[in-house]
Amino acid sequence: MENYILINVGIKNTKEANLWLRAAWSMIRKEFGRCSWFYMPNIKTEQKLIHLGKFQVEKNIEGSIEVYITYKQRGGISNVIFQNYTSDLSSLKKCLNSVKSKHRIELAEQEFSVKIDLPFPILNYIGECVRIQPINKTQSEIVIKIQCYDTIDGQFIAKQKYNIIIDLLASIFWRKISISDINREKETVKLKYPSNTYSDIFEFSIFDEYYVKDNIYFLPKKLFRIINEIVTNDEYNFNLSNLIKAVRVYHSALKVKYLERLRDIDLSIYEITVTHYMSVLEILSMEEGDSKHCKECHQEVYSISKRVRFFLNKVFPNEDHRKKSLNALYNSRSEFLHSGKYINNDTYVNAIIPQLSNGTELLEYQNFHDNGFIKHSIGMCIEFYIKNLINPS
Known part of the structure; x- marks a missing residue:
């Protein structure tokens, strides 16, 4: 009984390696009915071994199949090992031996779509592999074309693309965007x-x-070009990768802010949203290769706060008050994270009792009454980044 099989893959780059894996899971679904994963990756660096987890199929093989990957350099695959202690894996071996020769030619194009809710519809935008179109007065639809091995594979990839596109739209419209499975209105x-x-x-x-x-x-025209690039590519340059991270965090801040409507929760929303917004600034202020390390302790030696101040000077060269407020918020965020000091978002009038701190100085009272200032300011930083630092192909 063959309960241990090794498939030689010999792929050195991440893009091709992921294509091979996607093709393998697709062929397993086709041959054995399903490929249900319990994904629990564990990397053993010294052995250059990755334990991906285990999966089960519907027919011919009983129990779970453990999967391991060996590699020579990160991002590549030397071999894929499949192990099952109770069943014969010879039929799985026969199925997988053909993946290497077919993982490119088996790709086929499919369309996937998702509906989003907004106060107004988005105008028709048609690109090579994506279109955004209005459905009714409060909903729009994002339709993308994906190269995939089967519908399950395509749905997984499409969901990743949708999420990025929705985060981008939220950062441009400065508004939380929800996915909806129903048509709220019939009027076109x-x-x-x-x-x-x-x-x-x-x-x-x-x-x-x-x-x-x-x-x-x-x-904006450039934004739609970026959306096209995100749909058509799986690998992004440094600046575009940073933008994708930044808009995800920004949209998360908008979602957290939305929780304020739930009056029965005992949660300080303000610190959480400020932490998200200031993290966006840190991401956008990063430049490729700007990280330097101490030769002795190997710690990063640049000042992140200095980098953020430099970035804000580029975005708001003539707005000293805005820069001062954002820099103060950044410092307050750091104090909250590192020393537990909360940011006060109350008003000065009828809200506090003036008193001294433990020493003789006045108790510090830092007030930031938002009214959309932070959301708009960080949104403008994202817009600056898109206009000046992103060059879609």
């Missing part, structure tokens, strides 16, 4: 603008809904 939207009309041709007032004209959301 009559558009007086042609498809792919970009926001760049309009003037927007700071008092308007951001990027809204005639109750329609418009997209």
